[in-house]
Amino acid sequence: MAALNLVTPTSGGTWRFPANEPLRLDSGGVIEGLEIAYQTYGQLNADKSNAVLICHALTMDQYVASPHPVTGKPGWWPRLVGPGKPLDPARHFIICSNVIGGCMGSTGPASINPATGKAYGLSFPVITIADMVRAQAMLVSALGVETLFAVVGGSMGGMQVQQWAVDYPERMFSAVVLASASRHSAQNIAFHEVGRQAIMADPDWRGGAYADHGVRPEKGLAVARMAAHITYLSEPALQRKFGRELQRDGLSWGFDADFQVESYLRHQGSSFVDRFDANSYLYITRAMDYFDIAASHGGVLAKAFTRARHVRFCVLSFSSDWLYPTAENRHLVRALTAAGARAAFAEIESDKGHDAFLLDEPVMDAALEGFLASAERDRGLV
Amino acid sequence: MIREDFREILRLVRPGSRVLDVGCGEGALLDLLAHEKQVDARGLELSASGVAACMARGLSVVQGDADLDLDHFPDRSFDYAVLSQTLQATRNPRHVLDELLRIADRAIVSFPNFGHWRVRWSLLSRGRMPETKALPLPWWSTPNIHLCTLADFMALTQDLNLRVDASAAFAGKGAARPMDPTSALENWRTETCLFMLSRNGAPPIRELPSSSGDLFDG
Numbered sequence: 209m210a211a212l213n214l215v216t217p218t219s220g221g222t223w224r225f226p227a228n229e230p231l232r233l234d235s236g237g238v239i240e241g242l243e244i245a246y247q248t249y250g251q252l253n254a255d256k257s258n259a260v261l262i263c264h265a266l267t268m269d270q271y272v273a274s275p276h277p278v279t280g281k282p283g284w285w286p287r288l289v290g291p292g293k294p295l296d297p298a299r300h301f302i303i304c305s306n307v308i309g310g311c312m313g314s315t316g317p318a319s320i321n322p323a324t325g326k327a328y329g330l331s332f333p334v335i336t337i338a339d340m341v342r343a344q345a346m347l348v349s350a351l352g353v354e355t356l357f358a359v360v361g362g363s364m365g366g367m368q369v370q371q372w373a374v375d376y377p378e379r380m381f382s383a384v385v386l387a388s389a390s391r392h393s394a395q396n397i398a399f400h401e402v403g404r405q406a407i408m409a410d411p412d413w414r415g416g417a418y419a420d421h422g423v424r425p426e427k428g429l430a431v432a433r434m435a436a437h438i439t440y441l442s443e444p445a446l447q448r449k450f451g452r453e454l455q456r457d458g459l460s461w462g463f464d465a466d467f468q469v470e471s472y473l474r475h476q477g478s479s480f481v482d483r484f485d486a487n488s489y490l491y492i493t494r495a496m497d498y499f500d501i502a503a504s505h506g507g508v509l510a511k512a513f514t515r516a517r518h519v520r521f522c523v524l525s526f527s528s529d530w531l532y533p534t535a536e537n538r539h540l541v542r543a544l545t546a547a548g549a550r551a552a553f554a555e556i557e558s559d560k561g562h563d564a565f566l567l568d569e570p571v572m573d574a575a576l577e578g579f580l581a582s583a584e585r586d587r588g589l590v
Numbered sequence: 591m592i593r594e595d596f597r598e599i600l601r602l603v604r605p606g607s608r609v610l611d612v613g614c615g616e617g618a619l620l621d622l623l624a625h626e627k628q629v630d631a632r633g634l635e636l637s638a639s640g641v642a643a644c645m646a647r648g649l650s651v652v653q654g655d656a657d658l659d660l661d662h663f664p665d666r667s668f669d670y671a672v673l674s675q676t677l678q679a680t681r682n683p684r685h686v687l688d689e690l691l692r693i694a695d696r697a698i699v700s701f702p703n704f705g706h707w708r709v710r711w712s713l714l715s716r717g718r719m720p721e722t723k724a725l726p727l728p729w730w731s732t733p734n735i736h737l738c739t740l741a742d743f744m745a746l747t748q749d750l751n752l753r754v755d756a757s758a759a760f761a762g763k764g765a766a767r768p769m770d771p772t773s774a775l776e777n778w779r780t781e782t783c784l785f786m787l788s789r790n791g792a793p794p795i796r797e798l799p800s801s802s803g804d805l806f807d808g
Contacts (some may be wrong), residue, residue, distance in 0.1 A: 402736075521652065545663055550632070551652055553651065554638050554642050572642075574642055574645075576645075578645045581648060
């Protein structure tokens, strides 16, 4: 059935910015010859008012509604994007780009450093969520779009949406933030640090220069993914799915994957390394850890959104999400309210944990559909 | 079929104004106000299902608690804050009422009158907590933890230095009728009351809505 939701991208590829249009980074660094890999679906209308930017989460990419070139899997957000869905290529011009620092075609640590002719590795500058958004804004302009009808994202994608509302509020009409946070908690940073240490402890990491040695720190990256994957699920969801079920009859009395949950996590880890770069994982998790919108606005989150009063926001959290819990989302909503922005917010009852934003949650679907439909009416799109 | 209290609120609210409905449920009143009065409609609602229903209608509603979340709205960000049949269910009604008139120029508040003769008779004759049409649930399951009489409410408005701009009485499904909230008799005969309040010293509204017809559409 999923195949029915597939959309042929109307265009896509890699946008190369000339050297005289460098990306200036929060760290003070500069990326020259920036490349951004992207996909678009649908057509920009005559008055250029139907463009939507979808911001992807940590390990996602630009293939939001078309098959992934490595895994062959259909787009990662079929519930939201596709024919007859709230974001429909028949009505919207949908843009999704790989974040900078990523590994699906945008400039990142695996890209070749023009200065050395070798992969950047750890010589790639540390990037932030705001840097990712600045690069997206360059791409959106390059595609001929001045103002976006909506900027949409979950998890790290939701962080980018917030950053858009801080840095480019005049370029957006509405914003959808799902299962996100305005800063990383100590626990969030702690889990990311476990992942990074797992990668860096792999002998094949080679101080980040593994590309020069023709190896990849696959074991470390797999462990990082395993640890992170646990945080995406709720305890009840994990219990319901696996309980204490065994892989085979009886215990092995050893350290094979006796339990189904072990086998599942190992599979998650090993399939992840086929499509993701270990250094990208370091850089992107770092960007998320550094993310703290209030910090750059005198510690007051509401002050960050004073220019976004005209933007209509939809914020959704999920009751069993312990990675970016409701309290963090509510913190954002209160700041938006205090700033005078128009915000809609609901905590969706779900036992599926953080990943619920990508899964079958009819209440979320109804809320999102209603929000986007009314925004479209007010934007004059229908 | 429009609820009679909604009909009264619809009559009181100026077209094109900014309205916050606190405890907006599934958004029936906001929807009505948005369509009939073209108001900028916002809501606050405790239940997730209510909020989701509102969002599906395209309403800007935040899931939250009147006791906790009004504090986060800026001063005078609305023309009207509506609190329909909810004041008696809040943990701190005095604070909530005060907050309504901080964030909005006018508060429209309705609540069941505990001084109504049926309530008094029920308590007097049965010696048990009253269960009436307006207050149907037993004491151990009612959300109404801070019931008050019309006279109690008037005392609170005095205490908070509030002015009554309009008041109306309802009974059952009958139409609203004008009501003098200072009358002791009204404290016996009013089953449900509705007020429009503002702070003393705030500029008066040009004209009070008449009890029939629509002042602003006319």
